[in-house]
Structures are given as structure tokens and as C-alpha cells.
Amino acid sequence: MAKRELNPTLRMVLELGPVLVYLAAYFWFKDRPVTLGGEEYGGVVVAMAVFVPLSVLGLGISWALTGTASRMAVFTVLMVMVFGGITVWMNDATFAMMRPTVVYGFFAAVLALGLYGLKRSYLQFLMGTVLPMRDEGWRIFTRNWIVFFVAMAIFNEFVWRVLGETAWVWLDTVGQFVLTLGFLATQMPVLQRHAISDEK
Structure with a gap:
């Protein structure tokens, strides 16, 4: 697949969007823990539960539109998935x-x-x-x-x-x-x- 350039505005949304949502989710749930299955999940854990799928989605959209994804971006998202997943799983x-x-x-x-x-x-x-x-x-x-x-x-x-x-x-x-x-x-x-x- 030929490499295509991503619109700068869209690139910024894909890269900064998940981070801003993560920041907002942390401060919103910091003092409002979510209770699931009798267990409370605090700010960082809830924010990571939101951030992980958004990061994967952002990378997927970027790859679908450009036909490529940098090794560094892929590695970073993999680390987010691993550590974010463990964070949520272990609370x-x-x-x-x-x-x-x-x-x-x-x-x-x-x-x-x-x-x-x-x-x-x-x-x-x-x-x-x-x-x-x-x-x-x-x-x-x-x-x-x-x-x-x-x-x-x-x-x-x-x-x-x-x-x-x-x-x-x-x-x-x-x-x-x-x-x-x-x-x-x-x-x-x-x-x-x-x-x-x-x-x-």
C-alpha cells in the first residue's frame, strides 16, 4: 500500500485527542471512583481504561488512512496496551x-x-x-x-x-x-x- 500523507489537523486530533481525554478522565474520576463488581476503580485506572482503546483506535485510523505506521508509534501503543491492561486488570x-x-x-x-x-x-x-x-x-x-x-x-x-x-x-x-x-x-x-x- 502506498504511503499517503495525513491531514495535519487530523494528525493532531489522533495524537493529542486520546491524551486530552485521558487527562480529563483522570481529573473527573479522581474523586469519583467507579464501582464495578463491588470493587472501586480510581482516577488513573479509569483513565487508562479509556486511554488504551483510544490509542489503539488512533493508530488504526492513522494506518488505514496513510498505509503506514512508525515502529515507534506501534511500540508505544503496545506498551500502553500492556501496562494499561495490567493497570485495569490489577486495579x-x-x-x-x-x-x-x-x-x-x-x-x-x-x-x-x-x-x-x-x-x-x-x-x-x-x-x-x-x-x-x-x-x-x-x-x-x-x-x-x-x-x-x-x-x-x-x-x-x-x-x-x-x-x-x-x-x-x-x-x-x-x-x-x-x-x-x-x-x-x-x-x-x-x-x-x-x-x-x-x-x-
């Missing part, structure tokens, strides 16, 4: 709050294995055609992402264990997006310094 928000730690740790491990074990940058493999850069630049860029992912995994653990559930929900929905944008902004000098200009 324990801990599993949901551990999910970002596992995801960040996995990305850091994969990039580190490629960079230090196999002497190659997986980011260059994935993005090299759209972001021409010298090998040294890719090594630095990949190393910085490894550090960022490790830092985010540690920070995620700190937030949910020390600051609590509500702080973690803000980190999971808004904070990680803002922090990632901030990190990308700090990488602009690396990208500019090692970019390969189009001679043509």
Missing part, C-alpha cells in the same frame, strides 16, 4: 506509572546497544534521509538522546514515587511533551554544526 495505578520508565529505558538501551555495541546510530538509520548530517553529528545526537531517555526514566520514577499521582499525570500528559521540546531546542547547535548542506 493498580503503579503499573501505569511505571510504563514511561520502561519505555524510556528501552529506547535508551536500544540506542546504546547500537552506538556502543554495534558502532552505529539507529537514529541515523531512521532519520538520515530527512536530516542529512555527518557521522560525528549522529554519534553526538544519539548519545544525547540516550542521556535524555535515561534522565526521563529516572525523573519519572522520582515524580510518581515522591511527588505523587497527580504530579505524575501532569508529567505523563503535558510535562514529557514540554521537556522533549526543550531537549530538542538544546540540540539545534549540534544539528547545525554537523549538517550536510545541499550543494545542489
Whole structure:
């Protein structure tokens, strides 16, 4: 199936819609637990019960309309399904709050294995055609992402264990997006310094 471009507005709805619904569901059910089968389900658990099918639906619609889905998007949704499903099944928000730690740790491990074990940058493999850069630049860029992912995994653990559930929900929905944008902004000098200009 040929790859097709997704309408930017629709892309934003598919990507941000489930997150916004998740955030709204958490704060709505935070002090209004749902009782099913004699058991109470609180904010994070109910929000995950809503978020998981919406994430799967969003990925499915994106794939149906474009004919493709990125490996990262598929992996992220799989992690949401696994940890979200366990969260709802066990009625324990801990599993949901551990999910970002596992995801960040996995990305850091994969990039580190490629960079230090196999002497190659997986980011260059994935993005090299759209972001021409010298090998040294890719090594630095990949190393910085490894550090960022490790830092985010540690920070995620700190937030949910020390600051609590509500702080973690803000980190999971808004904070990680803002922090990632901030990190990308700090990488602009690396990208500019090692970019390969189009001679043509």
C-alpha cells in the first residue's frame, strides 16, 4: 500500500485527542471512583481504561488512512496496551506509572546497544534521509538522546514515587511533551554544526 500523507489537523486530533481525554478522565474520576463488581476503580485506572482503546483506535485510523505506521508509534501503543491492561486488570495505578520508565529505558538501551555495541546510530538509520548530517553529528545526537531517555526514566520514577499521582499525570500528559521540546531546542547547535548542506 502506498504511503499517503495525513491531514495535519487530523494528525493532531489522533495524537493529542486520546491524551486530552485521558487527562480529563483522570481529573473527573479522581474523586469519583467507579464501582464495578463491588470493587472501586480510581482516577488513573479509569483513565487508562479509556486511554488504551483510544490509542489503539488512533493508530488504526492513522494506518488505514496513510498505509503506514512508525515502529515507534506501534511500540508505544503496545506498551500502553500492556501496562494499561495490567493497570485495569490489577486495579493498580503503579503499573501505569511505571510504563514511561520502561519505555524510556528501552529506547535508551536500544540506542546504546547500537552506538556502543554495534558502532552505529539507529537514529541515523531512521532519520538520515530527512536530516542529512555527518557521522560525528549522529554519534553526538544519539548519545544525547540516550542521556535524555535515561534522565526521563529516572525523573519519572522520582515524580510518581515522591511527588505523587497527580504530579505524575501532569508529567505523563503535558510535562514529557514540554521537556522533549526543550531537549530538542538544546540540540539545534549540534544539528547545525554537523549538517550536510545541499550543494545542489
